[in-house]
Amino acid sequence: MTPPLFWVDDVPRAGAETTVSGREGRHAVTVVRLTAGESVLLGDGRGTVADCEVVAVHGKDRLTVRAGRVEFRAxxxxxxxxxxxxxxxxxxxxxxxxxxxAGVDAIVPWQASRSVARWAGPKAVKGVEKWRTAAATAAKQARRSWIPEVADLAGTTDVRDLCARVAAEGGVVALLHEDGGREFGGLDFGAAREVVLVVGPEGGLSDDEIADLTALGGQAVLLGPEVLRTAVAGAVALGALGVLTDRWARPQ
Known part of the structure; x- marks a missing residue:
């Protein structure tokens, strides 16, 4: 079984010892119940991960670990x-x-025209922080070396700018829509260095949004035979993309 992963600001160099404390230390000691001699992973969420051994446990929220192999994962x-x-x-x-x-690199929360939820002012700030916390927690559970970036709340102008840039640079912009004109599996990801997946709210993307983003280089696509909830569509598309590209290939 893969050792549990904990986040630190800076990963120690090989052979060095460091103390894990605060929220991560409490989780390691009181929830995971780590003891001296057990293996753990320390990551900074920016690609660097160290294989470590627990040297000692202190109280309910601190442990000292010694780093072994340190690796940067692109x-x-x-x-x-x-x-x-x-x-x-x-x-x-x-x-x-x-x-x-499922492996997303960046998430952009979008106030779409049909979104039932409405974020504004302090609510937008709080919502984004919740998403960032959820991303860090899920990345730790999945033993990821990178925590996904979660952008500030975007309006449609921001989404237009993102899609236009990616399409102009040879990337793929896929609008997930139940009436998409082609199948997701038929997209040519080829040499694309960047992919944007646009997921609508419970009521779906509006006709105006589809027309607007299509004019900027997006492609309305059908992900599969079933109509998926907005909360799962992104993950399903990421799974399909992992098979259609080399994203899920084992590192050499």
Whole structure:
């Protein structure tokens, strides 16, 4: 079984000792119940991970570990951003969790025209922070070396700019839609260095949004025979993309 992963600000060099404390230390000691001699992983969420051994446990929220092998793991290619229209509150963090476990690189929360949830002012700040916390937690559970980036709340102008840039640079912009004109599996990811997946809210993407983003280089695609909930569509698309590209290939 893969050792549990914990986040630190800076991964220690090989042979060095460091103390894990705070929230991560409490989780390691009181939840995972680690003891001296057990193996753990320490990561900074920016690609660097160290294989470590627990040297000692202190109280209920601190442990000392010694680093062994330290490795930098590059991001997978192509880079994938999911533009996620705001789901209903009870499904929002589920969407982030599933996309993170499926390998997303960046998540853009989007106030789409049909979004039932409405974020503004302090609510937007709080919502984004919840998504970032959910992404970090899910990345730790999945033993990821990178924590997905979660952008600030985007409006349609921001989404237009992102899609236009990626399409102009030879990337793929896929609008997941039940009336898509072609199948997701038929897209040519070829040499694309970046992919954007646009997921609508519970009511789906509006006709205006589809027309607008298609004019900028996006392609409306059908992900599969079933109509998926907004909270799971991004994760399912990421799984399909992992098979259609080299994203899930074992590192050499």
């Amino acid at each position: 991001r997978r290619a192509p880079r994938v951003t999911v533009v996620q229209a705001l789901p209903k509150a009870e499904r929002a963090e589920l969407a982030v969790d599933l996309m993170t476990e």
